[in-house]
Every structure is written in C-alpha cells, then in structure tokens.
Amino acid sequence: MIELTVNGATHRVDVDPATPLLYVLRNELALNGAKFGCGMGQCGACTVLVDDRPVFSCLYPVSSTAGRRVRTVEGFGTPEKPGPLQQAFIDRQAVQCGYCIAGMIVRAQALLERVAHPTEQQIREHMNPNLCRCGTHMRILDAIRAVAATGELHRAGEKGPAS
C-alpha cells in the first residue's frame, strides 16, 4: 500500500512502487486531467505539481510522492468556479483539442505562484518543456500573460526554489 496526498486529500493505493504517478492518478484515482502523451518526458501533457515544482508524472515513480504534496489541474478550480488560469484559457480560447492544456495550466501555475510578474522571457523559458500539437501556443502564452499581469496567483512571502 502506498499513501499519497493529491489536491489535499490522502489516498491509499495498492500498486507497485515504481508505477508512474500518471497511471495512479488516472487509473486509481480517476483524476484524468493529466494526459499520457509520450511517456518519455518530451511533451509535458502529464505535468503535475509535486511540492510546487512541475514534474512529468509519466516518469515519476509513485513512491517518490512520500511526504510530498501532489497537485493536479483538478485542484485549481471546478467547472462552476474555474481558477484564474483556467478562466483565462477559456476567455482566450486557448484550447484546440485540449490534450496539452492540463499540462500547460499546471506548469504555468507553478511559475505564477513563484514569480508575481514574470517577464516574457521567463514565461517562454518556463513553458519550454510543454508542447501543443495543435499549435495554439500563441493563445496559451496570451492567457498566461493575462494572469501574470494581475499577479493574483503569486504566493506572497513564499520564497519558492529557483527554477
């Protein structure tokens, strides 16, 4: 049995310790936001936050979560009450097929929590690992910029690790 905390709730799952976190999230916990794209750390569709850092959950052994906080896109808002990034993605219609979007939002969240008003260069460098096969990058960046301008996701007083 492995115990893990996802979006504030603690779960116990019976899986092999080397199972990628992505499979546990999707198959055991029915959190289907994070997607399987490549399974090789090359696309970012599976990005989730572990202790506020974005990680590829397809290459993240579930046993690594011991004592750490996992957050997924489901934790950022609900269909009725979307979080700031979710709302901005909707407003700017940053979604084509949607496959990459959960990963995009999660990775952007990590940056905006740590840096109140990131520069264009910081945003681009930070988002670099995530690919959108539909090519909506311009709208994705636009949505992130909109939230960056408000600074509302920034966690005041929290000094995040350098990226």
Place this chain on the structure above:
Amino acid sequence: MRWRRTGYVAGAVLLAGVIVFAAIAWQPAIPPVKSPDIAITPELVSKGRTVVALGDCAVCHSPEGHPAFSGGLGLRTPFGVIYTTNITPDVETGIGAWSLDAFMRAMRHGVSRDGHLLYPAFPYIHYTKVTDDDLRAAYAYLMTQPAVHAPAPRNDLPLPLRFRPALAVWNLLYLRPGAAPALDASPRERGRYLVEGLGHCSSCHTALGIIGGESGRYLGGGDVDGWHAPALDVLAHAPRPWTVEQLSAYLTTGLASEHGASAGPMRPVTDNLGDVPPEDVHAIATYLMTIQTSQPPTAPKAGAVADASQLARGHALFDGVCATCHGDGGPMETQLGRPPLAASSALQGPTPRNAIMMVLQGIPWPSHPKPTAYMPAFADNLTDDQIADLVVYLRSTTSQPPWPDVRDEVRRARKDLSHD
C-alpha cells in the same frame, strides 16, 4: 634611533614593493577607435567565424536566452560569480571602440581596452598562444556581428577579489604571454595548437589549485559546474579504449557510438565543434590520442558491493522511470544508435558524479534544434536515496567495481546544483 632607521628601511621596502607592483599591474588605456582599424574582407570574417567557434567563445558569451555574444552568463567559481561580458561591437557596453591592438592585448594579456585587468575566468592564459592571423580573423568576425547594448551584470565577488590590480600577481604565476611558435601543419601539431590555445581544453580538464590556477596533471581531469571533466590523457585506457574516430564523432556530433552523448558543460562545446571544419576536429582528436599515458591510471578505491535490496529498489526504479527509453531494445538503442546504457562513460567512469548529474539535470533541449540528444531532468522527480539506488544499480550492470559513497555524492551534487 634604531626604530627610526628600521622605519625608514621598512618604508623604503614598502615603497619599492608598491612601485614594482604598480609597474606590473598598471596598464595604459588604448585609445578608442570609431570603427575597426583593419581592412575587413569577407574571407577574413569567414575565417574568423571558424576561429571563434574553435575558441568556444559562444559557450560563455552567448548564453541561452541572450542575443549572440552579448554575454551575461554567471560563471560559478569557488570565489564567487563572475559574469561574462558583451563582446558585440556595441561602443558603450561591448567592444565597439576596441582597436585590433586592444583586442590582441585582451586575448594575450587579459587586459581590457581601458587598462583594467580581466579575471582569468576568461582563458587568456590559453588564448595568448593563438596566432596573430587567427586573432585578426576573430576580431574581424566579432566586429561585424550585430551590436547589442548589454552592460555586464555586477560580479558577485568578496571585496579583496574586487581589487583587480591584484590579478597582476596571479598573472606572474600563470600567464606565459606570446603566440605559439610557428607550427608545422601536421594534424598532430594543428591539434595541439587547438587544444592548448583556442580550445583551452585544460581550463576544465585540468584540476585547479587553491587560487584558481591550473595546477593538477595537465588534462588529468577537473571539475566544472558540478560535473567531472574526465582526464583526457587516459582515454586509451578506458574500458572500451577511445579511438581517433570515436573522439572525432563525439566532438562533432555530441555522440560517440561506443561511449554515449556529451552532457553538462561539454554539451555546448560539442554543439560548437559541429560547426568547424572536420579536419580541425580530427586534428584535436589525433593530438589527444598522442598524449595518452603509457600506464593505465591507478584504480580508485572501490565501494562495498551493494546489498540485494538496494539493487532491487534500483532495478524497480529503472523499470518505472528509465526503461521506456533505455530498456533493452528501447528506442535509444534500436532507433537512435546509442550504446547500451551500461557502456556509457558516465557509468564506466571513475566517479559516480556524472551519472548522478545526468539523472539530476538530464540534457536540455538546445535553443537551436538540430539532431540532438535530449533527456528530461529528474532532480524534482527522484529523492536523493532513489537516485543513489538507481545509480548503484546501474553501476552494477557494468563490469566495473562498485563506486564508494554514492549516497553522499548525490547529496553533494544536489548541493552544488542548488547554488545555481
């Protein structure tokens, strides 16, 4: 009276010392020029492009996210952070007002145009060997690049080291100014010239002494940015001995089919060498293979054989995290022509450092995509203990004895990274 006389003597000695010191530390400013003071021809510029690539100038002066040659990379030295400067022809913040003489003096003596001494993080102790012709060409090339206004960030050094004239003493110890004597054109001599001069290989591949001078065995291995820069004089004694062909392929493409991919600080170097004439890379490889020691290096102290439970944990992690790409018959081997993981230099080497760094940092996407190697970074995915289990397991798949103290080494490597 005696005291007074001693006082005079001490005063005189001090004064003499100050005069001698001022004489070696003081360098005049070289008058600014409005435009390059040599005739710039397309041939010279194109030759300069190769010289600049062989000199690896871009590795430090064109960091990720900055315009080409505009500097701004923070070099972590044991003494503090030194930022690379702008070498575009911008008059105010770059070298736009530099004459050829000013450029040559900087390259040969480590002196800026205005006369201040440059920190030896800039490898003028090697560039001093570069021929006049090559320096002229490099000057012509750099002076025809787009000018970028980019003042260098302030160095982060403790107070005594901010006193640059003190570098004159360092220069007395380590700088032997002057171009290499005329060379015959054999590949070996050409290679030696490139290794010792432009390529400045020993900046990383020779161990540094306490005041930052190269003081270990020449090319006997060093440490840079948390990675181990392997000894270049024992390549012939590697478990799979290196050859000129393997070395040339490695330096040009960043990949040797028997040894693996370049990574860490070597990655931008191999990126650069992909752009120089193949004969030059071949010459470098040829020369390096002639400086091999006759005896194999003494084997480092082996660690205890890992217990079965650690190996089992490492194996399980490998299956979950690495096998998609690196497992038997995985895409790395079957599609991309990479050697089996167990053959890679990182796993065969004398210390676990590079294997650990590989796991922590991976190989980032290059900013100018070309056929390349990529590996995600696992620093945030794996705990120190998991990395240790993984690395111990991977080492056990080679024919080499176990490494000692892998767990502590992971902690140290992680600490080195956290200074970034």
